[in-house]
Amino acid sequence: MKTTLTVNGQLRHLDADPRTTLLDALRNHLNLTGSKKGCDHGQCGACTVIVNGRRINSCLSLACMHDSDEVVTIEGLGTPEHLSALQQAFVSHDGFQCGFCTPGQICSATAMLDEVEAGWPSHVSADVTAKQDLTVEEISERMSGNLCRCSAYPNIVDAIMDVAGSAKR
Amino acid sequence: MTLHLKMDDRDDRYRLDDMVQGLVGTATDRPEGKLKVSGKASYAMDALPDDVCHGVLVRATITHGKLRNMDTEAVKVLPGIRTVITGKRMLRNPAQGMAGKAPIQGSDDIAYFGQPIALVVADTLEQARHGALVLRLELEAKGDAVVNPHDPEASVEKPKTEQVLIGDLDEAMKKAAFTVDQHYTTPGHSSAAMEPHASVAHWHGDSVTLRGSYQMLAYNRAELADALGISEKNVRILAPYVGGGFGAKLGISPEAVAAALASKELGVPVAVSMTRQQVFETTMRRSETNQRIRLAADGNGLLTGIGHEALVSNLPGEDFSEPVTQATRFLYRGENREIVHKIARVHRTCAGSVRAPGEAVGLTVLEIAMDELAEKAGIDPVELRKKNIPDQDPTDQIPFSSHTLAEALDEGARRFGWDKRNPKPRATRDGEWFVGIGMASAVRVNMLIESQARVTLSADGRAMIETDMTDIGTGTYAILGQIAGEMLGLPMEDVETRLGDTEFPPASGSGGSFGAASNGTAVMLGCEEIRRQLCKKLDCQDSDMTLKGGYAIVGNKRIALREVLDGDTLVGEGHVQPGKAEKKVRQATYGSYFAEVGVNSVTGETRLRRMLGVFAAGRILNAKTARSQCLGGMTFGIGMALTEELIHDRRDGHLVNHDFAEYHLPVNADVPQIEVVLLEERDEWANPLQAKGIGELGICGAAASIVNAIYNACGVRVRQLPATLDKVIDGLDEPA
Numbered sequence: 001m002k003t004t005l006t007v008n009g010q011l012r013h014l015d016a017d018p019r020t021t022l023l024d025a026l027r028n029h030l031n032l033t034g035s036k037k038g039c040d041h042g043q044c045g046a047c048t049v050i051v052n053g054r055r056i057n058s059c060l061s062l063a064c065m066h067d068s069d070e071v072v073t074i075e076g077l078g079t080p081e082h083l084s085a086l087q088q089a090f091v092s093h094d095g096f097q098c099g100f101c102t103p104g105q106i107c108s109a110t111a112m113l114d115e116v117e118a119g120w121p122s123h124v125s126a127d128v129t130a131k132q133d134l135t136v137e138e139i140s141e142r143m144s145g146n147l148c149r150c151s152a153y154p155n156i157v158d159a160i161m162d163v164a165g166s167a168k169r
Numbered sequence: 170m171t172l173h174l175k176m177d178d179r180d181d182r183y184r185l186d187d188m189v190q191g192l193v194g195t196a197t198d199r200p201e202g203k204l205k206v207s208g209k210a211s212y213a214m215d216a217l218p219d220d221v222c223h224g225v226l227v228r229a230t231i232t233h234g235k236l237r238n239m240d241t242e243a244v245k246v247l248p249g250i251r252t253v254i255t256g257k258r259m260l261r262n263p264a265q266g267m268a269g270k271a272p273i274q275g276s277d278d279i280a281y282f283g284q285p286i287a288l289v290v291a292d293t294l295e296q297a298r299h300g301a302l303v304l305r306l307e308l309e310a311k312g313d314a315v316v317n318p319h320d321p322e323a324s325v326e327k328p329k330t331e332q333v334l335i336g337d338l339d340e341a342m343k344k345a346a347f348t349v350d351q352h353y354t355t356p357g358h359s360s361a362a363m364e365p366h367a368s369v370a371h372w373h374g375d376s377v378t379l380r381g382s383y384q385m386l387a388y389n390r391a392e393l394a395d396a397l398g399i400s401e402k403n404v405r406i407l408a409p410y411v412g413g414g415f416g417a418k419l420g421i422s423p424e425a426v427a428a429a430l431a432s433k434e435l436g437v438p439v440a441v442s443m444t445r446q447q448v449f450e451t452t453m454r455r456s457e458t459n460q461r462i463r464l465a466a467d468g469n470g471l472l473t474g475i476g477h478e479a480l481v482s483n484l485p486g487e488d489f490s491e492p493v494t495q496a497t498r499f500l501y502r503g504e505n506r507e508i509v510h511k512i513a514r515v516h517r518t519c520a521g522s523v524r525a526p527g528e529a530v531g532l533t534v535l536e537i538a539m540d541e542l543a544e545k546a547g548i549d550p551v552e553l554r555k556k557n558i559p560d561q562d563p564t565d566q567i568p569f570s571s572h573t574l575a576e577a578l579d580e581g582a583r584r585f586g587w588d589k590r591n592p593k594p595r596a597t598r599d600g601e602w603f604v605g606i607g608m609a610s611a612v613r614v615n616m617l618i619e620s621q622a623r624v625t626l627s628a629d630g631r632a633m634i635e636t637d638m639t640d641i642g643t644g645t646y647a648i649l650g651q652i653a654g655e656m657l658g659l660p661m662e663d664v665e666t667r668l669g670d671t672e673f674p675p676a677s678g679s680g681g682s683f684g685a686a687s688n689g690t691a692v693m694l695g696c697e698e699i700r701r702q703l704c705k706k707l708d709c710q711d712s713d714m715t716l717k718g719g720y721a722i723v724g725n726k727r728i729a730l731r732e733v734l735d736g737d738t739l740v741g742e743g744h745v746q747p748g749k750a751e752k753k754v755r756q757a758t759y760g761s762y763f764a765e766v767g768v769n770s771v772t773g774e775t776r777l778r779r780m781l782g783v784f785a786a787g788r789i790l791n792a793k794t795a796r797s798q799c800l801g802g803m804t805f806g807i808g809m810a811l812t813e814e815l816i817h818d819r820r821d822g823h824l825v826n827h828d829f830a831e832y833h834l835p836v837n838a839d840v841p842q843i844e845v846v847l848l849e850e851r852d853e854w855a856n857p858l859q860a861k862g863i864g865e866l867g868i869c870g871a872a873a874s875i876v877n878a879i880y881n882a883c884g885v886r887v888r889q890l891p892a893t894l895d896k897v898i899d900g901l902d903e904p905a
Contacts (some may be wrong), residue, residue, distance in 0.1 A: 034208015098642030100412025
């Protein structure tokens with residue numbers, strides 16, 4: 001099935017089995033293996049990518065549903081030579097250990113900061129109409145869709161705190 | 170040249186303290202970190218060859234019985250299907266850690282629900298998945314399969330080496346001023362590493378290369394060779410990055426052998442990744458445990474007796490049994506001791522190592538019992554533990570190599586504000602929450618495992634480390650680079666570390682907290698050998714040579730290493746083996762936990778508010794990665810205390826909650842900003858680094874501090890983990 005999508009700013013043409021998930025299309029067809037498959041059921045968040053500005057579990061979505069969509073993966077956020085501010089903060093704060101959930105964590109955090117800036121409240125927001133301060137509690141809540149079995153959670157929160165509020169992500 | 174060391178005695182040379190590069194112990198960033206945060210670190214399934222085929226495992230839907238037939242022809246006609254693999258070489262379950270040989274093989278005999286019995290291979294993953302879904306199996310179930318450890322029909326073994334009987338515990342219990350005699354249970358746990366077990370196999374002639382997600386490559390190579398019936402020489406395993414292991418990837422597992430068999434038949438590379446549900450059901454679980462603790466203490470709270478009985482389970486034919494009582498042998502004093510260890514044979518998913526086998530669940534229960542004793546005796550829980558620290562290992566009657574429990578308890582109590590604790594339950598309220606604090610001791614046995622590494626100092630003055638060691642998130646890339654940089658006087662960026670390839674010298678692998686110390690020692694020995702060769706070139710003694718920043722300093726001369734090498738490349742291999750040292754002294758790591766919880770007075774829900782861990786593990790090699798390992802261990806403890814529980818169907822033993830929706834790992838919101846403190850320590854008996862393992866210490870007893878805090882908060886003593894709200898809420902009606 002033919003699908004055209006923009007991935008990390010580049011137009012990509014896909015001719016894949018209609019059963020192919022967005023995650024498998026990225027990994028097996030477009031050679032973007034940064035996004036990981038931890039559960040294939042939308043339960044772990046390792047496959048998180050940003051589609052049209054919003055974070056989604058790419059394992060829960062078929063590639064053919066994304067014709068003309070704009071997808072940003074971890075590879076689109078920065079490279080080892082030019083890391084994004086969040087990527088660098090994850091290194092400095094040891095916001096990972098094995099690193100498998102990390103691309104998903106960073107994609108998720110990148111989009112989460114936009115959500116906060118847009119004024120979206122969370123389950124722990126005391127006032128859903130107010131502008132949310134990015135407290136430890138807010139970050140932990142908003143990042144709870146991304147599992148980390150090594151449990152770098154406290155370091156992930158520190159890394160995000162470090163970058164939150166600064167212009168660069 | 171190889172520098173070989175058999176650890177028969179203490180090593181009090183403190184070689185690392187002679188070095189001046191200043192790398193070891195520092196909070197250096199992981200050198201591979203930039204690759205991990207940019208999606209460029211390549212895990213098992215991240216480098217698929219172009220012509221790869223995909224395989225999906227098909228598993229038994231009965232508990233015990235025979236595979237009579239399968240309708241492969243109906244599947245083979247589907248689009249893209251290439252083959253269906255089954256037969257006598259398929260693994261029943263993964264190999265146990267350090268087995269070095271294949272586990273029970275064959276798809277005809279089914280021993281548990283979910284056992285892999287076939288692999289459907291197709292051009293694409295989507296085709297293979299469909300083929301696996303529609304493959305019809307003809308299975309013949311044997312009735313009356315025992316699936317519960319408590320089933321009176323279960324065959325129960327009592328391995329001789331695991332039992333201890335010293336003095337007369339019954340008599341001590343009768344005479345004691347204070348006693349505890351309680352039963353406890355812990356459920357099965359899953360390692361649940363984020364990267365599923367996965368393998369990509371590719372044959373070249375008679376040799377197979379397997380890219381997999383494994384922890385102990387030298388052993389895995391032997392296991393895979395044995396399973397395939399080929400020589401080890403013809404097996405190469407690659408695992409440069411491993412997305413977590415926690416014990417589940419110690420031994421070769423079914424997907425590896427199936428991928429290799431399929432690749433051999435088809436002549437193309439075959440990739441097999443387990444689904445998350447398969448990881449839960451067909452890789453290792455930590456056994457559930459049923460434990461009884463008996464404590465006898467005199468009027469001053471001094472223990473006169475300790476009894477620890479454990480019943481665990483495993484599949485028939487598996488020799489692993491969760492070593493629940495391993496730390497009870499030496500943690501606390503008491504002249505009357507009784508340890509009973511039993512294993513029931515059940516048809517459930519195979520039991521094996523999950524982070525800190527033994528202490529993770531055994532110490533947790535012992536530490537809940539100690540809290541109960543403290544309550545009965547009216548003694549502060551920290552004090553009770555301190556006064557019961559023995560002078561030597563009370564079971565084996567050997568001295569301790571070093572002992573830091575008292576220091577860890579004092580330091581933790583001071584930092585956490587333990588003196589503000591009200592020992593009376595339900596004394597503190599915060600709105601609808603009861604607030605309480607609790608503590609526990611940490612202890613984990615320390616091990617050294619045979620390990621080798623090669624260090625090459627090339628003519629340009631850069632060093633390279635090669636070993637088939639793995640980094641499963643533990644920080645191996647960082648700490649090996651730091652050790653070599655320290656020993657050779659090189660900055661981190663001038664040391665390259667190559668791991669995860671069985672073409673390199675065989676290492677200990679990652680497991681049992683022994684990786685850093687064992688393989689780090691091999692690297693250190695390799696560097697010592699290179700230093701010997703440099704001394705020869707400089708015509709000096711090692712004690713007269715200082716290496717720093719890429720220079721050698723001898724007397725008043727400072728010469729660039731490149732100049733010293735003069736075009737030569739120096740190679741040093743290090744080889745360490747355990748020796749008599751481990752029998753002469755009791756080696757262990759120690760620590761303490763302090764936790765504050767809120768227990769909701771309406772729902773019984775527990776939320777962790779604060780947690781502190783204080784740990785000593787000999788020399789800390791990297792303050793940053795060591796801390797992260799402790800954070801990870803403590804979070805496993807949070808899961809064990811509050812949410813994690815494998816649930817087996819009582820009728821057929823199948824795992825009911827086989828994914829992340831139903832098996833609840835701690836998420837970010839469940840984990841507060843935990844604090845970790847690492848104590849300064851050197852252990853001369855451990856190895857020349859004076860370092861001990863730290864990967865598992867943080868889970869050992871952690872859950873007890875939370876369960877004890879729940880008691881302090883609301884007066885409900887939970888003895889069946891995890892402490893879910895249903896177990897707490899009933900007790901809230903009773904007066905505290």
